[in-house]
Amino acid sequence: MSKATEEKAGPAEAGKWDPERVHREETAGPPGEGDRRRRTFQGSEGRTLLSVAGLVVYPEAPVQSEPLLQDIRIQIRQGEWVHIVGANGSGKSTLLRSLAGLGSSPQTEQSITRMxxxxxxxxxxxxxxxxxxxxxTGSTPWEDLVMALEYAGMNGADIIPRAEEALAELGMSALMHAPVSSLSGGQKQLLAAAGALAAGSPAMLFDEAASMLDNDSARLLMKHARAMQRRGIAVVWVTQNMDELEAGDRVFALKNGRMVWEGSSERFFSPLASGESPCRLAGLEAPFAARTAMELNALGFGMDAMPLNAGELAETWSGHGTSTASHRSRNAPSAVFRESSPSPAMLKPRSVPRDLILTEAVPRIPGADGSRSFSACFRGGRLTLLVGSNGSGKSTLLEASGGVRPLASGDIRLGEEPLWSGRRPNRDVLLSLGIALQQAETQWFAKSVREELHYSAKPYRLAGEERSRRIREAMEAAGLDAELLDRDPWTLSGGQQRRLALACIVAGRPEWLLLDEPSAGLDAEGTERLCSILKAHRAAGGGAVVAAHSLDALLPIADEVAVMEGGVVREVLAASHYARSIALEDGAPQALQAAACFGLLEADSVPWLSPSELANRLAFRNPAAAPATASEGKTENRQGTPPAGIREDQAGDRAARHSDDREEARAETRELSGKEARAETREEACKKEAHTVPRERDPERKGTGIGKGLDPRALIAAYLMVAAGVLSQNGWLGIGVSLALALAILIPLRSSLRIYAGAVKGYGMFVLTLTAVAGIGLAPLQFQWEPAADMLLRMLRLMLVMLLGLPLLALLPPFRLQKAADQLLAPLAKAGLPVARITLPISLLFRFIPLLAEEWQRYAMIGAARGKFASRPGRVPPTMLYRAAVPYMLSVLRLGDRAADALEAKGFGAGDGVKKSAFKLRLSMRDALALAVGAVLWGGLRLIAAM
Structure with a gap:
């Protein structure tokens, strides 16, 4: 990094922030002496791609006079990595959208120069x-990338290899042709990232893309994004996770819509003239290693470089090989296990905490082995973390435990009370369970924050004064100001909505908290408040199960860790045992990695030292016994040799503890020389798989089962022939045969058509009602069977045609349907008509119809979770319809806005002159057979009609 000249802070007092001044670090000049790591910003000599000067952005529908962004000045250059950081509500996502060119307003058009x-x-x-x-936009990851690259204008011959290569790079080769609906939330983020990597853009923008990924997936995503940067692509990375910053990165820090810092990642954590670091000015917390280095500097140790992770801290400290006598060291503190006292207002003493018990449970997970069951006991009065890779079943387990998703088989009990009473949940148990689903910030039903909180507290039937008091206490615990009570929940920032979701649960004071990724998207202050709420809940005798990928804040306060794999709980460990078993792994909490690197892990516990406590311990010890680098420590430890800094008499005990902790679970991992070797092995396997799969002549023909891989033209033609035969029926024999035919087609596809069951039942009720009305005779008043039967016959014909059309939704992926339409309308395209603009909406319609049905199911789950309705999962009670309908429609509109942004970013709508084709559909013998079957069925039905 270059030698820096730093502007002095305007205010005299430390920690004050001057909104009119931006602290900048100059990047020109030779590397500073004594800092062997610093270098010029990557790509600083590259040409400018984006230049922003005086950017101001106002809300589309202003609810406040203040702009979202004000006076933003930034340049993005080729080949550099730029972090945009800031606390919740600082304007990071808004700035990213402006840089990307999504939904630009007149201010952005005048302020951003695109080169x-x-x-x-x-x-x-x-x-x-x-x-x-x-x-x-596709039904599978493969279809999604190929479709996007076609509209991006890539050469047709390069599209399929590039799409498969991008999926392999991010470890998704095995999921290449899996239905998108079966992917977990993290896997969908990887798919979106793969689309960005495959696009070949000079710049890529990521909005907290790793926030919902497990450690392996997050590192894999970061690794390949870094590789793209090294090839000259600029990367703009929005984050609140300071551990993602690396040496040589540029940092732009926002606070309240203004930029407060521009400079290097190392300088971002160093104090300014005011005494505060830019990181603190932005309302963020520096990585553990950086805070430890600052504490060591305060003790008189000259740390010539600012470490950003435990490995760099160990490497930097190893250079201090002199005695500590000349430094201001204090006596080494003993291991401190901090437990902040809970807020008295949040305590609700319980006599006997009840356990949450799962017996022979088999969750409903698409694609999982339904024969694998498990039993687990989550103990009351304890905090249990639920860990596992993306798609391991954490969200499904929490939803089943919260009564909003039934198990495939098995039993769930709270103490002695069963959660399920037949096919409905037990309402008494539901009132004891507070659940926040994944993406809890998209669960709103009411017009204001106040109404949302009152709605969540309503099932507990509290008196007015008591309800108001609990709401006030929940707001305070979550860190939400009272002035937000009258705000529309949808106008809050993502982090504020996360806090509101937590406050809605806390207001009811349930016995158990079931939280799915509650810290994702929260800044440091929000995460601290989350931990305080969890500790207060535990101190009051309550239990909690929390699914989490990021363990830095939650593992130190946890009692147990449940490890999930393949939809089952593989093991439940004491939190200290689990911590020791992952101490030297990439992605482990930095405090834990540092303790392991410096040999500070205790025999029976983990000392979660603060940066000042660790600094004092290092100062007390002889620095000459400094540890090896983190990477060396990892390798040695995997092979059974103690890392440097651990005494020989500790080494045997440490190895034995690791063996006892997770011997069976980690046998395969020990065979590798480290986590990096395992990641490389997986990556190479994915690449090998991607390149060894033989390419088919018609590569879109994937899938198994009835109708899969058929040409849409053949399938639609066969359907039209059968539908014509059904409509020709005028007797009950023909209707019966048509019904048998429809059932024969629908039953094999019932799992994929389950989301339409409600619509079919609703239409069936409409048919019966219309039949009953048709049979009513008025003179005299009596029921006439003949007109009723005639009406029933007519309506059943239409219903059967509709039922036969439902399989098209499952058998016609939108991408293949669009391909067929493109080829059928090719003559019109040659005549200059915008065929792509016609076929794209057809494709998107088929893609988003299931998505809209899933969104309604999601609102049904949210309604059951928040309203504590003892209704069958997936059904919205009649009393809930008026609350769910309007928010659902608003959610659909917002979904449409997000879809429009995504399509625009992928290059959709650029016109026929841009779109290329990766391949053409060709009719095969299977298609000819389908046409022949359709013709035979038509002929048979016509013959029955003529009898």
Whole structure:
């Protein structure tokens, strides 16, 4: 990094922030002496791609006079990595959208200069949004990438290899042709990231893309994003996780819509003239290693470089090989196990905490082995973390435990009370369970924050004064100001909505908290409040099960850790045992990695030292016994040799403890020389798989089962012939045969058509009602069977045609349907008509119809979870319809906005002159057979009609 000249802070008092001044670090000049790591910003000599000067952005529908962004000045250069950081509500996502060119307003058009090569000079840059579902246009990952690259204008011959290569790079080769609906939330983020990597853009933008990923997936995503940067692509990375910053990165820090810092990642954590670091000015917390280095500097040790992780801290400290006598060291503190006292207002003493017990449980997980069952006991009065990779079943287990999703088989009990009473949940147990689903910030039903909190407290039938008191206490615990009570929940920032979701649960004071990724998207202050709430809940005798990928804040306060794999709980460990078993793994909490690197792990516990406590311990010890680098420590430890810094008499005990902790679970891992070796092995396997699969002549023909892989033209033609035969029926024999035919087609596809069951039942009730009305005779008043039967016959014909059409939704992926339409309308395209603009909506319609049905099911789950309705999962009680309908429609509109942004960023809508085709559909013998079957069925039905 270059030698820096730092502007002095305007205010005299430390920690004050001057909104009119931006602290900047100059980047020109030779590397500073004594800092062997610092270097010029990566890509600083590259040409400028984006230049922002005086950017101001106002809300589309202003509810406040203050702009979302004000006077933003930033340049993005080729080949550099830029972090945009800031606390919740600081404007990070808004700035990213402006840089990408999504939904630009007059202010952004006047303030942003785009110097990008074609076609990105006229279209938005690829961006991975916080909610990736709306960005997925295909039914499978393979279809999604191929479809996007076609519209991006890539050469047709390069599209399929590039799509498969991008999926392999992110470890998704095995899921290449899996239905998108079967992917977990993290896997959908990886798919969105793969689309950005495959696009070939000069710049890529990520909006907290790693926030919902497990450690392996997050590192894999970061690794390949870094690789793209090294090839000259600029990367703009929005994050609140300071552990993601690396040496040589540029940092732009926002606070309240203004930029407060521009400079290097190392300088970002160093104090300014005011005494505060830019990181603290932005309302964020520096990584553990950086805070420890600052504490060591305060003790008189000259740390010539600012470490950003435990390995760099160990490497930097190893250079201090002199005695500590000349430094201001204090006596080494003993291990401190901090437990902050809970807020008295949040305590609700319970006599006997009840356990949450799962017996022979088999959750409903698409694609999982339904024969594998498990039993687990989550103990009351304890905090249990639920860990596992993306798709391991954490969210499904929490939903089943919260009574909003039934098990495939098995039993769940709270103490002695069963959670389920037949096919409905037990309401008494539901009132004891507070559940926050994944993406809890999208669960709102009311017009204001106040109404949301009152709605969540309503099932507990509290008196007015008591309800108001609990709401006030919940707001305070979550860190929400009272002035937000009258705000629309949808106008809050993502982090504020997360806090509101937590406050809605806390207001009811349930016995158990079931939280799915509650810390995702929270800043340091929000995460601290989350931990305080969990500790207060535990101190009051309550239990909690928390699914989490990021363990830095939650593992130190946890009692137990449940490890999930393949939809089952593989093991439940004491939190200290689990911590020791992952201490030297990438992605472990930095405090834990540092303790392991410096040999400070205790025999029976983990000392979660603060940076000042660790600094004092290091100062007390002889620095000459400094540890080896983190990577060396990892390798040695995997092979059974103690890392440097651990005494020989500790080494045997440590190895034995690791063996006892997770011997069976980690046998395979020990065979490798480290986590990096395992990651490389998986990556190479994915690449090998991607390149060894033989390419088919018609590569879109994937899948198994009835109708899969058929040409849409043949399938639709066969359907039209059968439908014509059904409509020709005028007797009950023909209706019976048609019904048998429909059932024969629908039953094999019932799992994929389950989301339409409600619509079919509703239509059936409509048919019966209309039949009953048709049979009513008025003169005299009597029921006439003949007109009723005639009406029933007519309506059943239409219903059977509808039922026979439902399989098209499952058998016609939108991508293949669009391909067929493109080829059928090719003559019109040659005549200059915008065929692509016609076929794209057809494709999206088929893609988003299931998505809309899933969104309604999600609102049904949210309604059951928050309203504590003892109704069958997936059904919205009649009393809930009026509350769910309007929010659902608003959610659909917001989904449409996100989909429009995603399509724009992928290059959709650029016109027929841009779109290329990766391949053409060709009729095969299977298609000819389908046409022949359709013709035979038509002929048979016509024969029955003529009898």
């Amino acid at each position: 990008l090569p074609s076609p990105f000079d006229a279209r938005p840059l690829p961006v991975v949004l916080q909610q990736p579902e709306a960005a997925i």
